[in-house]
Amino acid sequence: xxxxxxxxxxxxxxxxxxxxxxxxxxxxxxxxxxxxxxxxxxxxxxxxxxxxxxxxxxxxxxxxxxxxxxxxxxxxxxxxxxxxxxxxxxxxxxxxxxxxxxxxxxxxxxxxxxxxxxxxxxxxxxxxxxxxxxxxxxxxxxxxxxxxxxxxxxxxxxxxxxxxxxxxxx
Numbered sequence: 166x167x168x169x170x171x172x173x174x175x176x177x178x179x180x181x182x183x184x185x186x187x188x189x190x191x192x193x194x195x196x197x198x199x200x201x202x203x204x205x206x207x208x209x210x211x212x213x214x215x216x217x218x219x220x221x222x223x224x225x226x227x228x229x230x231x232x233x234x235x236x237x238x239x240x241x242x243x244x245x246x247x248x249x250x251x252x253x254x255x256x257x258x259x260x261x262x263x264x265x266x267x268x269x270x271x272x273x274x275x276x277x278x279x280x281x282x283x284x285x286x287x288x289x290x291x292x293x294x295x296x297x298x299x300x301x302x303x304x305x306x307x308x309x310x311x312x313x314x315x316x317x318x319x320x321x322x323x324x325x326x327x328x329x330x331x332x333x334x335x
Contacts, residue, residue, distance in 0.1 A: 222279050225268045225269070225271040226268070226279060228268045232261045232262070232264040232268060233262065233265040233285060236257075236258040236265065236292065239257045240255065240292070265286075269289065270286065280309075283305055283306035283309070284306045284313060287302040287306060287323065290302060291326065296327035299320075299323040300324055300327060303317075303319050303320035
């Protein structure tokens with residue numbers, strides 16, 4: 166079952182965003198905007214092939230944040246749209262999340278110690294329904310920083326949705 170189907174099914178059933186998901190989307194939008202502003206202030210544009218790995222990783226991360234920010238906006242806009250427009254906006258959101266995932270993974274390949282990327286990668290994975298992968302990434306983020314409340318919240322959401330999907334119960 167495609168992840169866009171999972172996202173679309175949630176909205177097509179007329180289910181409002183639950184408090185946890187709605188809050189996480191709102192918090193993520195704020196966090197993406199903040200991280201984007203901080204990274205943008207560091208001047209992390211690639212000028213040549215000789216740029217440092219940290220500059221390249223920051224550039225990939227910043228671009229991933231922009232894609233995820235667009236995805237959250239599409240997803241939020243879909244809640245107030247007609248059914249046809251909802252589907253279109255959710256497809257756009259999924260494409261942006263896919264783009265963000267690719268960019269986050271690229272950033273981690275270049276600089277595995279980059280803070281925050283795993284948390285944002287986990288969030289994007291949750292949003293497109295790749296819960297098992299999200300759980301693993303978020304567990305790694307939490308193991309690197311046990312005080313990462315954002316990663317803990319996303320991890321809880323990913324676990325709950327994975328259990329719902331697989332029919333597992335506690």
